[in-house]
Amino acid sequence: MSRRAHLATVGAILAAILIFIVPFAVTPVVASSPPAIPPAASAYLEGCGGCHGVEGHSLAERVPDIAGKAGFFLCTQAGREYLIQLPNVAFAHLDSTKLAAVMNFVVFDMGRGSAPHGAKPFTPSEVAALRTKPIDTTALVALRTGIVTGIVARCPKAVNLNAYGGGL
Numbered sequence: 001m002s003r004r005a006h007l008a009t010v011g012a013i014l015a016a017i018l019i020f021i022v023p024f025a026v027t028p029v030v031a032s033s034p035p036a037i038p039p040a041a042s043a044y045l046e047g048c049g050g051c052h053g054v055e056g057h058s059l060a061e062r063v064p065d066i067a068g069k070a071g072f073f074l075c076t077q078a079g080r081e082y083l084i085q086l087p088n089v090a091f092a093h094l095d096s097t098k099l100a101a102v103m104n105f106v107v108f109d110m111g112r113g114s115a116p117h118g119a120k121p122f123t124p125s126e127v128a129a130l131r132t133k134p135i136d137t138t139a140l141v142a143l144r145t146g147i148v149t150g151i152v153a154r155c156p157k158a159v160n161l162n163a164y165g166g167g168l
């Protein structure tokens with residue numbers, strides 16, 4: 001075989017190897033990349049998940065569980081306002097558009113059906129207005145108890161909100 005023919009053969013073999021191997025080498029990398037996290041969920045993880053838990057279960061007595069519950073606060077106007085006026089929410093390092101998206105994720109997705117039928121999502125302008133009046137009482141638990149009583153009167157299933165606060 002001439003030198004040139006030999007090189008051509010080697011080249012053809014290399015090309016064949018690449019054609020067969022490259023797709024296998026590349027495919028697993030693509031398949032194993034993690035699923036994209038929606039922006040509201042990742043903002044929750046960064047700003048809220050440290051206290052409330054990755055999935056809304058805080059495991060701490062002093063921080064309320066919000067999974068399967070947060071939507072109950074939309075049963076009354078006072079509850080709706082409370083959610084945005086909570087200091088950790090009102091002062092979150094997020095603009096009001098992103099904060100509205102995080103709170104809608106919290107009440108509708110993480111809240112898993114606890115929001116009353118037909119409850120309206122938070123809008124950025126509603127959030128912007130409410131967060132200018134953050135709760136400034138140190139008697140937050142007492143304030144919450146009054147709000148929860150009003151919510152349970154409207155949405156009896158919300159009675160499990162009482163699991164938090166009793167012993168504080």
Ligand code: HEC
Pocket residue numbers: 044047048049050051052062063064065066070083086087088089092102103106140141144161164
């Ligand atoms: C430093 C810990 C901490 C961080 C950070 C935090 N929270 Fe909270 N959150 C609390 C505590 C404690 C309460 C109970 C009320 C209170 O004492 O402020 C609460 C109350 C709530 C409630 C009402 C639950 C109830 O049953 O009363 C919701 C909803 C909530 N937080 C969502 C959020 C969201 C969304 C964020 C992120 C933007 C966030 N929190 C950040 C500690 C935290």
